[in-house]
Structures are given as C-alpha cells and as structure tokens.
Amino acid sequence: MNGAFITFEGIDGSGKSTQVRMLASVLRLRGMDVVQTREPGGTPLGARLREALLDAQEQVDPLAELLLYAADRAQHVRVLLNPALAAGRIVLSDRYADATVAYQGAGRGFEPSLVNEVIALATGGLKPDLTLLFDLSVAASGERSRQRTTTGEATPSDRLELEAENFHARVRDAYLQIARAEPERVRIVDASLSVEEIHAHVLEIVIPFLENRGQWTQTKTQ
Ligand code: ADP
Numbered sequence: 001m002n003g004a005f006i007t008f009e010g011i012d013g014s015g016k017s018t019q020v021r022m023l024a025s026v027l028r029l030r031g032m033d034v035v036q037t038r039e040p041g042g043t044p045l046g047a048r049l050r051e052a053l054l055d056a057q058e059q060v061d062p063l064a065e066l067l068l069y070a071a072d073r074a075q076h077v078r079v080l081l082n083p084a085l086a087a088g089r090i091v092l093s094d095r096y097a098d099a100t101v102a103y104q105g106a107g108r109g110f111e112p113s114l115v116n117e118v119i120a121l122a123t124g125g126l127k128p129d130l131t132l133l134f135d136l137s138v139a140a141s142g143e144r145s146r147q148r149t150t151t152g153e154a155t156p157s158d159r160l161e162l163e164a165e166n167f168h169a170r171v172r173d174a175y176l177q178i179a180r181a182e183p184e185r186v187r188i189v190d191a192s193l194s195v196e197e198i199h200a201h202v203l204e205i206v207i208p209f210l211e212n213r214g215q216w217t218q219t220k221t222q
Pocket of ligand 1: 010011012013014015016017018019144145147148153191192193194195196198
C-alpha cells in the first residue's frame with residue numbers, strides 16, 4: 001500500500017514547523033500512522049549535515065551547499081521516505097525538493113537544468129503528493145524569526161536566515177512560481193493569519209485530499 005507524502009514549504013519564519021506539528025497531532029489523534037520529518041536533517045546522517053549547513057560560522061561554498069542538500073535528501077529518501085511510504089504511512093516533511101529550486105536555484109542562481117538534475121538524482125523521482133506553500137512577506141517572516149530568536153525559542157539565526165532581504169525575496173518568488181506551475185500539487189496558504197486560522201486552512205486542504213485517497217480515518221481512536 002502507498003502512503004501519502006505531504007511537504008511544507010515557505011521561507012524561514014513562515015510558520016511551517018508550527019503547522020507540521022499541529023497537523024501531525026490531529027492526524028495521530030485520529031489514529032493515523034504519521035511520520036513527521038524535515039530537510040535537512042530527517043535522518044541521523046542528515047542531522048549532522050544540517051548542523052554544518054545551518055551553522056552561521058561555516059563558510060559553505062554554493063556548489064558544496066547544493067550537493068550537501070542533495071546528499072541529505074538522497075539519504076532521507078532512501079532511508080526514511082521510501083520505506084515509510086511503502087508501508088502506507090502518512091509522511092509530513094518540513095521542506096523537500098522545492099526548497100532546492102527556490103534556495104539554490106533562485107536564491108544562489110544555479111541553472112534550473114542543473115538544479116533539476118541534482119534533484120532527480122537525489123530523489124530518484126520521488127515527488128510529493130501534496131505541497132502546502134506557506135506564503136508570507138519577507139518583512140513579516142524576518143520579524144517572526146527575530147522574535148523566535150529573542151524569546152529563546154530557538155538558536156540564533158542560522159546561516160540562511162542571515163542572507164540579505166533580496167535573497168529571501170527571490171526565494172519567495174520562486175516558491176510562488178512553482179505553485180503557479182503546479183497548481184494541482186502545490187496549494188498556497190496565507191501565512192500572515194493567526195496560527196489557528198492557518199491550521200484551519202491546512203485542514204480544509206488536507207482532509208479532502210486524504211478522503212479522496214481513502215486515507216482519512218473516519219473515527220477517532222480511544
Ligand atoms: P518556520 O518553520 O517556517 O521557520 P516556525 O513555525 O518556526 O516557522 O515559526 C517561526 C516563529 O513564528 C515562531 O516563533 C512561531 O512561534 C511564530 N509563528 C508561527 N506561526 C505564526 C503565526 N501564524 N503568527 C504569528 N507567529 C507565528
């Protein structure tokens with residue numbers, strides 16, 4: 001049986017991880033078998049790559065960055081995603097291949113054909129069944145990331161968060177372009193709303209999606 005692969009995309013501070021957690025807990029409460037993961041860092045090897053990739057002190061060459069994300073993804077796909085999906089599980093991933101198109105393609109300026117080749121190699125062709133794009137202005141997301149830092153909710157800004165505003169603007173535009181090119185797969189969520197409003201919107205998209213696939217559990221457990 002095939003599971004369902006749902007990815008969460010958007011610029012830093014757009015609220016993805018908050019929404020992944022909330023959706024995972026709703027699905028689990030209904031007894032669904034959910035795998036909550038992220039890129040980079042969804043596997044033990046990936047966690048070590050994540051540390052290096054996001055380290056604000058690290059000088060990472062753009063090509064090395066592209067290939068390290070690809071290495072993280074190759075490990076993620078083969079060790080975690082493919083087996084989980086083959087076992088019929090519902091996989092929620094905080095970022096996946098669209099992030100490379102947006103960050104390394106539009107952000108760093110690598111040729112789309114090279115980026116696509118690297119993605120195809122790393123993923124072996126695995127595509128998300130559904131992608132939620134959390135769209136937020138660069139100014140608002142920067143403000144959220146700063147608040148997260150000052151409230152001690154997370155470690156200080158990572159290497160990519162520290163990029164200039166126009167870098168994040170290119171990334172945001174690239175995400176929107178992906179959504180326009182693949183409207184069936186990629187659904188845009190207005191990430192400027194409150195956490196609860198966004199969560200409700202996420203459920204409005206995800207429940208019918210799972211129902212259509214016969215993967216929505218009708219009854220609560222307990
Ligand atoms: P991301 O994973 O996209 O970087 P997070 O989910 O970590 O974003 O959220 C970034 C910060 O913004 C956190 O401090 C989080 O509590 C806060 N946040 C998340 N969603 C919202 C929202 N809808 N409105 C206001 N603040 C939010």
